[in-house]
Amino acid sequence: MKSRKLKGTRRRATIIGAAAVSVVAGAALLPNWMAGAAVVDDPKVDAKTKATFQRLADAVFTDRTDALVTGKQGNSAKPLTKTFSGGVRMSSGQAHKQDSALSTLDQRKDLLAKLGEKYSKGSTTVTLDATNVKGRTAKAAVTETTTLTYAKVRGNEPKTTGFQAHHELTFTADSHGNWQLTGIKETDTGYLAVNQVANPAANPAVKASPSPTGKATAKASASPTVKASASPTVKASASPTVKASASPTTADTTTPDAPRAATTRPAPANPKSFTGTTYDYKAMAAYAEKYWSTYNTDYPDYNGHGDGGDCTNFVSQSLKAGGWKHVPGYVYDYTKWFGNADIQSDSFVGVNEFSWFAQNSKRVTPLANVYQADIGDVIQMDFDKDGSKDHSMIVTYRSPDGVPYVTYHSTNTFRRSVASLVASYPNAAFYAYRT
Incomplete structure (x- = not known):
């Protein structure tokens, strides 16, 4: 979470020509649309269409994961999005963005290899969480779950790394009612996964002030939500219940600025002691x-x-x-x-x-x-x-x-x-x- 005191978005317009109306023998003729092309009514998004949205999203993010993988999986002849069929396709603009993303990820794979890290296998699944349709635009909220298997470059890497990411995909219907993927936006409030390429958005620094009532608030904005857990919860430690003071206590006025850490290897030795400490x-x-x-x-x-x-x-x-x-x-x-x-x-x-x-x-x-x-x-x-x-x-x-x-x-x-x-x-x- 960004600091409360220093807390720091991510269209294609369909242009329809004006109808020319003429009157012959007192009868009004129906309008003739531009270029003579009939525009169908706003298309419906049924269960089959939603399933196709999900499959195309899966192809998009699987291709991005595969771009990071070394070996046969990462060197596949054609990305899944290039051979996708099912009545929904990527717009030319979005296809160009996807190609650019895959090129960037291929470069990232090379850089990771120089740093001693490779992935031998990747697995991506996408679930469709919600679909919102307004006229000729559909927005699909999806969750991507990706697992990457570490290649044994040095032999002591952990088995896997993984992440969950949330995205909003925009689909736009053309004049014939055919859906095209025209936009992808990351919707997590945090920062990017390894197969994403956009820069993280920096929020402007905003100072939070105490609530007007003088009572401490748990958060400057709306109250947080709580996610349901499928596994048994861990009870908070036996520390006594915390009471918030009605007024501020006197605090140290200094805000220590931590020194930046270097990112070069090898790092000077600085072993951590795991004995003789009260922490586990x-x-x-x-x-x-x-x-x-x-x-x-x-x-x-x-x-x-x-x-x-x-x-x-x-x-x-x-x-x-x-x-x-x-x-x-x-x-x-x-x-x-x-x-x-x-x-x-x-x-x-x-x-x-x-x-x-x-x-x-x-x-x-x-x-x-x-x-x-x-x-x-x-x-x-x-x-x-x-x-x-x-x-x-x-x-x-x-x-x-x-x-x-x-x-x-x-x-x-x-x-x-x-x-x-x-x-x-x-x-x-x-x-x-x-x-």
């Missing part, structure tokens, strides 16, 4: 890998509220599962840290406030290089280098040769390598924290 780093990783796609309903979900998503909220939950204790107080006081089903401090859910709290409390130490991060450590990113951090992730795996793999929300992602992040966002600033 494996529990942090286990929590994150359990709830990366199926959310824990003991906490609110900040996706879809325009504040950057659920990323920092999810990181805080994981740290709490591994032993971080609440520091009760006023929600806007970034020297406090707490979160449960009812209320969350800004430092629990905001990217920058989390960094300020973590450093002021001495619960973290900044790392000089992002490749030094280990299990339970936190990595943040500033995509446009404007000084306001945008995204938080937690390390849940580290390969023996020194590559951290992060798990995060918004977009829901499992074990994505730091190498992939560096390849996908070469102009971003990285921050790493030893917990």
Whole structure:
């Protein structure tokens, strides 16, 4: 979630000629349409058409996944979208954008290979969540679920990485009532998956102010929603219920600016000690890998509220599962840290406030290089280098040769390598924290 105090869219017009009407022998003739082509009534979207929308979406995102795969799957003669049949097709403009995306992803595959990462197999499925039809335009909301199998380049990579991404596809009917895919928009409030190519949108920095009543609010915008969980929920720690103060407490006026972490390899040695600490780093990783796609309903979900998503909220939950204790107080006081089903401090859910709290409390130490991060450590990113951090992730795996793999929300992602992040966002600033 973007910071409350520093929180930072993604048509083709059908032109119909005016009808020329003439009167012969007192009888009005029917209009003749431009170029003599009859325009059919607005087409209906039945179950068969919806299924075709879904299949074309599946082909689009499968092609993008395949572009990242090394070997036979990635070198297929023709993308699925080139041979797609079923009464719905891509417009020429969208086909050009798809070709451009595949070319960009092919370059990303080469860059990843230079960084020591390859994928031997990919699997993408798309489900149709909703369809909204207005006249000759249909918008389809879909969920993409992708799994990529790591090739054994060094032999110690994890088995797979995966993500869930949400998209809105726009279909437009031509004059004959034939549907064409004319637009694709990412609808996640977080940041891009490895097979996406658009730049993440940076929200303008907006300062949040206390509510007029003087009572602490859990969020500056609308109340968060809660996702249902298919798996048993994990109860919040035995920390006492957090009470929000009716007025702000006196806070440290400094906002420590974490140093940027280098992204070069090899990184200087900085091993993490997993003994002699009160924190359970494996529990942090286990929590994150359990709830990366199926959310824990003991906490609110900040996706879809325009504040950057659920990323920092999810990181805080994981740290709490591994032993971080609440520091009760006023929600806007970034020297406090707490979160449960009812209320969350800004430092629990905001990217920058989390960094300020973590450093002021001495619960973290900044790392000089992002490749030094280990299990339970936190990595943040500033995509446009404007000084306001945008995204938080937690390390849940580290390969023996020194590559951290992060798990995060918004977009829901499992074990994505730091190498992939560096390849996908070469102009971003990285921050790493030893917990």
